[in-house]
Amino acid sequence: MDFKFKKYWRKTGLNPKWGNVLIEIVKQKKPKHFLEIGVFCGVTSRNICEFLNLVQNGDFTYTGVDLFGDDIGDDDEMKPSYIANQKFSNPLKHIYYNLYLKENLNSLKSVKKFLKKFDNKISLHKGDSNKVLKNLDIKKIDFAFIDGGHSYQTTFNDLKNIYENIKGKKGTIVCDDYQDVSYITDVKKAIDDYVKKESLSLRIIEGKFAVIDI
Numbered sequence: 001m002d003f004k005f006k007k008y009w010r011k012t013g014l015n016p017k018w019g020n021v022l023i024e025i026v027k028q029k030k031p032k033h034f035l036e037i038g039v040f041c042g043v044t045s046r047n048i049c050e051f052l053n054l055v056q057n058g059d060f061t062y063t064g065v066d067l068f069g070d071d072i073g074d075d076d077e078m079k080p081s082y083i084a085n086q087k088f089s090n091p092l093k094h095i096y097y098n099l100y101l102k103e104n105l106n107s108l109k110s111v112k113k114f115l116k117k118f119d120n121k122i123s124l125h126k127g128d129s130n131k132v133l134k135n136l137d138i139k140k141i142d143f144a145f146i147d148g149g150h151s152y153q154t155t156f157n158d159l160k161n162i163y164e165n166i167k168g169k170k171g172t173i174v175c176d177d178y179q180d181v182s183y184i185t186d187v188k189k190a191i192d193d194y195v196k197k198e199s200l201s202l203r204i205i206e207g208k209f210a211v212i213d214i
């Protein structure tokens with residue numbers, strides 16, 4: 001199947017090149033219950049929903065967690081600079097989203113609207129993943145994409161909270177920003193430490209995605 005990752009004229013953490021690499025990993029695993037930590041403006045979410053809708057004939061769920069504008073006051077966290085002021089390099093996007101729609105793309109309301117087509121398949125949760133994941137029922141998740149807070153502690157906690165819920169079952173955890181491409185060493189260190197602690201196997205895809213097969 002020829003599926004191409006689209007940007008949908010929004011802001012995205014993954015450009016189409018990396019989006020297609022992620023889709024390829026998802027294609028190999030064919031999950032039914034997808035969790036994304038760090039939804040941002042919903043572009044990866046939308047691509048994942050479109051893809052799973054096709055390959056699973058509508059039989060899938062998508063769960064997303066994001067601060068959606070909440071400030072957790074942690075100086076260790078690197079926030080995409082875009083979030084603070086919704087700056088676009090394309091002036092037409094500035095006119096359309098900031099002046100005409102007056103819509104903050106990294107808000108729960110905007111992402112809900114953007115994913116409306118999949119209303120009955122998705123659940124979106126606003127808040128700090130360090131806390132939100134503890135209160136969410138994520139036992140059925142069989143694919144998690146971790147791309148939220150990039151500090152050591154948040155990456156480590158996200159891995160721990162997810163792994164403890166899905167261990168013993170077949171599943172996949174993919175973390176973004178492992179090495180080379182983005183040089184976010186806190187993320188790499190947290191993943192390496194967690195994988196070592198739990199004796200998990202780790203595959204690195206193109207120096208960017210860390211894949212843990214469970």
Ligand SMILES: C[S@@+](CC[C@H](N)C(=O)[O-])C[C@H]1O[C@@H](n2cnc3c(N)ncnc32)[C@H](O)[C@@H]1O
Pocket residue numbers: 011012013014036037038039040041042043044045065066067068069072077080083106127128129130147148149150154
């Ligand atoms: C790099 S962006 C995610 C990009 C998105 N996965 C994509 O592919 O477009 C990181 C997102 O994580 C969110 N975030 C940062 N720290 C977080 C935390 N502790 N809990 C939940 N979300 C967090 C930010 O609000 C931001 O939207």
